[in-house]
Amino acid sequence: AQKVTQAQTEISVVEKEDVTLDCVYETRDTTYYLFWYKQPPSGELVFLIRRNSFDEQNEISGRYSWNFQKSTSSFNFTITASQVVDSAVYFCALDNFNKFYFGSGTKLNVKP
C-alpha cells in the first residue's frame, strides 16, 4: 500500500525564520517518485520538485531545499529565510506508476 504522511497540520513562523516541512512515505516498490506541490491561497496547485527513488542527492533551489532519505522514508522540504509569499498549503506526493498519492498537506503561515 502507498501512503504519504504529513504530520504537521499547520505551522506558523515569523518572516525570515527557516522552516522545515516533514514528509514520510510508505511504499513496497523500489522505483517511485516523490513530489512537492504548493497551493497558495488563490487555490491553484503548483509543482515544486520531483525526485526519483534512486537519487538521494539533496537539492537546493534558491531559498528552497529538499532532503531525501530512503533509510527513513522521508522527503523533507526546508524554506530558508521565509517570506510572507511562502504562505500556502504544501503537499507531498508519491507517484507509483502514475497513480499519485498525496499527503494531507501542511499549512504554512508566514507572518510579517
Place this chain on the structure above:
Amino acid sequence: NAGVTQTPKFQVLKTGQSMTLQCAQDMNHNSMYWYRQDPGMGLRLIYYSASEGTTDKGEVPNGYNVSRLNKREFSLRLESAAPSQTSVYFCASSEDEGISSPLHFGNGTRLTVT
C-alpha cells in the same frame, strides 16, 4: 497557454441532481486525472486515464463516472449527487512518457451539494 481548463468553477446542486464536470488540456498529455480535495484529507484520486480510451478507478470512485472523450478531454459525472460529494474537484494531466511526470492541475471546481 491555457494548460488544463476546468468548467464550471462553481456549482451548487441539490441532492439527487446530476452534473458533469468538464476538463480539457492542450499540452498533448497522455494521462489525465480527477481528484477531490477535502479539508484535512489532501487530494484523493477519483479516477484516472492513462491514455485515450482507458480509465481506471482511484481511491474514491464510488458515486462517480468518467469519460475520456479524446486525448484532450476527460469528464467527471455525478449521476445522483450527495452532500458527501461537496468538495473541490481538480482535474490534472501529465505526459507519462515512461517516466513520472509532474501533474499539471486545473484551477478547480468548487461543488456544493445541499
